[in-house]
Amino acid sequence: MPAEATVAIIGRPNVGKSTLFNRLVGKKLALVDDTPGVTRDRRMGDAKLGDLRFRVIDTAGLEEADPASLEGRMRQQTENAIREADAIMFVIDARSGLTPLDKHFAEVVRRMERPVILVANKAEGRAAEPGLYEAFELGFGDPIPLSAEHGEGMSNLYDALREAIEDKAGFAAPAEADEAVTGVAVDEEGNVVGDDPVRPLRIAVVGRPNAGKSTLINRLIGEDRLLTGPEAGITRDSIAVDWSWREREVKLFDTAGLRRKARVQEKLEKLSVADALRAIKFAEVVVVLLDATIPFEKQDLQIVDLIVREGRALVIGLNKWDLVEDRAAKFKELREEADRLLPQVRGVQLVTLSGLAGQGLDKLMDACVRAYDLWNTRVSTGRLNRWLTGLLEHHPPPAVAGRRLKIRYMTQAKTRPPYFVLFGSRPEAMPESYMRYLVNGLRETFEMPGVPIRIQMRAGG
Ligand code: GDP
Ligand code: GDP
Numbered sequence: 001m002p003a004e005a006t007v008a009i010i011g012r013p014n015v016g017k018s019t020l021f022n023r024l025v026g027k028k029l030a031l032v033d034d035t036p037g038v039t040r041d042r043r044m045g046d047a048k049l050g051d052l053r054f055r056v057i058d059t060a061g062l063e064e065a066d067p068a069s070l071e072g073r074m075r076q077q078t079e080n081a082i083r084e085a086d087a088i089m090f091v092i093d094a095r096s097g098l099t100p101l102d103k104h105f106a107e108v109v110r111r112m113e114r115p116v117i118l119v120a121n122k123a124e125g126r127a128a129e130p131g132l133y134e135a136f137e138l139g140f141g142d143p144i145p146l147s148a149e150h151g152e153g154m155s156n157l158y159d160a161l162r163e164a165i166e167d168k169a170g171f172a173a174p175a176e177a178d179e180a181v182t183g184v185a186v187d188e189e190g191n192v193v194g195d196d197p198v199r200p201l202r203i204a205v206v207g208r209p210n211a212g213k214s215t216l217i218n219r220l221i222g223e224d225r226l227l228t229g230p231e232a233g234i235t236r237d238s239i240a241v242d243w244s245w246r247e248r249e250v251k252l253f254d255t256a257g258l259r260r261k262a263r264v265q266e267k268l269e270k271l272s273v274a275d276a277l278r279a280i281k282f283a284e285v286v287v288v289l290l291d292a293t294i295p296f297e298k299q300d301l302q303i304v305d306l307i308v309r310e311g312r313a314l315v316i317g318l319n320k321w322d323l324v325e326d327r328a329a330k331f332k333e334l335r336e337e338a339d340r341l342l343p344q345v346r347g348v349q350l351v352t353l354s355g356l357a358g359q360g361l362d363k364l365m366d367a368c369v370r371a372y373d374l375w376n377t378r379v380s381t382g383r384l385n386r387w388l389t390g391l392l393e394h395h396p397p398p399a400v401a402g403r404r405l406k407i408r409y410m411t412q413a414k415t416r417p418p419y420f421v422l423f424g425s426r427p428e429a430m431p432e433s434y435m436r437y438l439v440n441g442l443r444e445t446f447e448m449p450g451v452p453i454r455i456q457m458r459a460g461g
Contacts, residue, residue: 347449
């Protein structure tokens, strides 16, 4: 089926339009308007995103124009591109936030009455968060955080584009869907599988000394690799092991094997917070390994706290389960203890295992994959606000100094971990307890047990 749909990439200079264009079109550019002598106002190309096929127009390349006539030309050229397009990708730079020029372009776009997909580019890493919130002000709905340069967030872009141009886009056979270019993989039915599935799942195992980390990791990767690590001198360094579990690529981060050497030399029995933190920063999913016979010590809780603060997906491994006698009663007790001591990650998965006996390893890996998926949860703005409306009817925020606090609107700004933004009046007055109440409600309603959900309130809406 030929690609009939055309999508224009619009935005002020330097937000990453060309980079996005190149990523969508791949190496073989079709330079329609690149005839010598003709001002290069725009490029067109055949775009691929997963199995979606469409034409894409890039409006970059005006930076070198005479500044005096720049604004008029940009407007003209933007309007021309939009006229040819069925949908618009409106790109902003999430790192620098909204500028007056962004708002100017947004006005032009708004008048043209096409479906708009708001792309917040350069969103890799944390530096992008302020820009993401500002992006809501444009009124184009949820911004899609993207890194055109690194190919991150492409599956969310896919979802949005597919919705916007479904009836006109072409669809390739899944086998042709070029995962390497776009970072989006599709299954036999053309559904996108996972976010950025090209990358291995990054897992770290952390815990107190003697919890059984080295034993577990050696058991998982099935060889004594950790014991053959580098010698003293870099004993505080950690290593990542490439490994695969049921055909899923996994990068396993370990500090244990090397610390063991350190321990011998320095009698280091204390948990190294720096080690744990490095592992946590590296990971998407962190397994906190507890010795089930002495669980939830102060240090264990501190480690969980670090993980929550870093916003990682979490699984708790109850190790040395082979030593536990009344298992049903013990598990019940630990479940209750976990939810009482760790309310920030209520419902966190507890997996019983024995690294020594090699029991429960598949269960542990299943839990990691599930935690990863939950961590990637995206709740649509529609569902969120339907839920919010009901909730506000029954449990509105309290009155402060005689005036009711208002919440008007809610949206999810980010995933990994899920990050929600509330809009309403006097955010500074909203009590912590009410925000916690909302987080717990979100976790329960949208089924995200154990996920360190984030929430922020902003004025407006
Ligand atoms: P255009 O003028 O809108 O077409 O922007 P370009 O595609 O030429 O990109 C402008 C600058 O932003 C270049 O230096 C790119 O390398 C950079 N850039 C593009 N995409 C990203 C991204 O996802 N992250 C970061 N950090 N930089 C990016
Ligand atoms: P690490 O300091 O967290 O890396 O812990 P190690 O892997 O060095 O294990 C500490 C001690 O606990 C060793 O004596 C292990 O043999 C023992 N151990 C590890 N896993 C298990 C387990 O599942 N069951 C039992 N009974 N002992 C274990």
